[in-house]
Amino acid sequence: MVHPPWAELPLDIWGLIFQRLPLVDRVHASSVCKQWSSALKQTPRPTWILLHHLDDDTKDCDHMIISYFDLGDGAIGNLNLPESTPEGATTGASKGWLAVYMENTTTNNLQTFLLDPISGVQLPLPPMSTTRSASEDSNIIFPKFEISSQDASQSVVAAIFGDESLLALCRPKDKRWTLLEGLDIPEDCRYVSISFCDGTLYALITTENDMVSLQIQTHSIKLPDGHHVRLKVIPLPMFKISSLIFFEYPVGEVGLSGESWMVIPYLVNSNGELLLVLKILDDKGDEGDHNDQLQTPYYRVVTFQVFKVEASDALCLTRLSNLDDQTLFVDGVDAVSLPGENCSRNCIYFLEDSFVYTDRGPKPISSPRSGIFYLNDGKIERLFPDENIANRGFSKWFIPNIKIGGFN
Incomplete structure (x- = not known):
């Protein structure tokens, strides 16, 4: 019996085969030939839940690892990062990149960088000491950050710092964060969410003050390299949130x-x-x-x-x-x-x-x-x-x- 060559397998069959490969192996397989690359483009995009480490995960490990639960596979996995990856703690994620922070033992300052755990690429971010919130308190680590595109090397990074009172921007490898000050934002307002959409950065602010204007502010922010970021600040006071929940429904x-x-x-x-x-x-x-x-x-x-x-x-x-x-x-x-x-x-x-x-x-x-x-x-x-x-x-x-x- 003569079997048809592997090259004649339908793409959907290739896709089922590739779904059984670990993620990193899928990326490597996509570079073998055009057919494999086309088949891999049809496989579902992985969705992970990042897990806290257990002692057994790291007791014999001298480099950074990431533990995750794969929603599609229904299994727990550990991703071993290259030994050149500095040991640090993750503080956020956006478009396939992790924000990682570590203490610089030379300067005693917290240093942050973007990490693509699949490729191992690292992009430095400005030191925390360039924000007015800089201190030894861990609350300066930004809990929310967003990058404008998957190509982080060319993107804009937006981050909310500290007690959610400070929004800052940078480009990877910038020396300093650009602090968004003087925007006529009431003192009791908090930045609670940010998102890039259609080339604009949207920032949502909330407040307990019912007298805050509901008008949206639009700003053009110039970064040190001359790049301009269009920013829209959306006020959403608590009384407006309450009306959405209880009064309209x-x-x-x-x-x-x-x-x-x-x-x-x-x-x-x-x-x-x-x-x-x-x-x-x-x-x-x-x-x-x-x-x-x-x-x-x-x-x-x-x-x-x-x-x-x-x-x-x-x-x-x-x-x-x-x-x-x-x-x-x-x-x-x-x-x-x-x-x-x-x-x-x-x-x-x-x-x-x-x-x-x-x-x-x-x-x-x-x-x-x-x-x-x-x-x-x-x-x-x-x-x-x-x-x-x-x-x-x-x-x-x-x-x-x-x-x-x-x-x-």
Whole structure:
């Protein structure tokens, strides 16, 4: 019996084969030939949950590793970074890049750099000492950062520092951060979310002050290399958030049942459209969610609301019940939108860290608060990820930046 040559295998069969390869091997395979490169372009994009390290992960390791749960494969993996990668701690992720910080033992200052864990490429960022928040306090590490494109070497980096009162920009390899001061932002406002969309950086600010103007500010920020960044500052006072949740829609639709509630807003670029995502929580956990050892309030996710944002002079929000072919991934800090290739569409996968921090250190929560929220009916599945993964403790979503082949 004569078998057809391997080269005649259909691309979809090649795709199924390549899906079984580890991610780094897929990237290497894409450079072998045009056929393999084309097949790999049709494989679903990996979606990872970055995990906290266990002692067994690093006890015999003298270089930096990343532990993750692959949503598509349903398995835990460890990615060993090149030995040349400085040992540091991750502080954020954007478009396939991690922000990593470490202490410079020569200057005793905190140094940050961007890291592509797949290729091992590192891009230095300005030292923390160039911000007015510079101190030895760990709260200067920016919890939120965003880059303007996957090609980080040519991108603009935006970061929120400290107590969310400072927004700064830079280009990789810049000597200093460009602090966005003098923007006529009220002192009690906080930067809570940032997102690049259609060439513009959008910054969402919140405040308890009901008298703050709802007019959107537009600025042109000049960086040291002459590059201009278009910035739009969107004010969203708490009374406006409350009206979105309670006044425009019935209270019963929200489903709050605790004594107090809180809302975490996110801006996200979803296939070229700017969205506002409201994550709504209350302080009444599901049965079995409570842990008597916890000494901090426990808020559970109750529902989400998603709005399309039109930001000209005034803010215009249109509530959405359909994300088309997109899926949202939300963690404690950021939101990401991706085509629903290897997961459910028109829903929100959300993460909440399965550790809370008390005066005696981190304590695991007996029942994870993460889950999948379905926009069509508002239901939540809380069995995601499974308990074994949740007990590892997870930090955030990460979408690896895969550069497939070099073929046209």
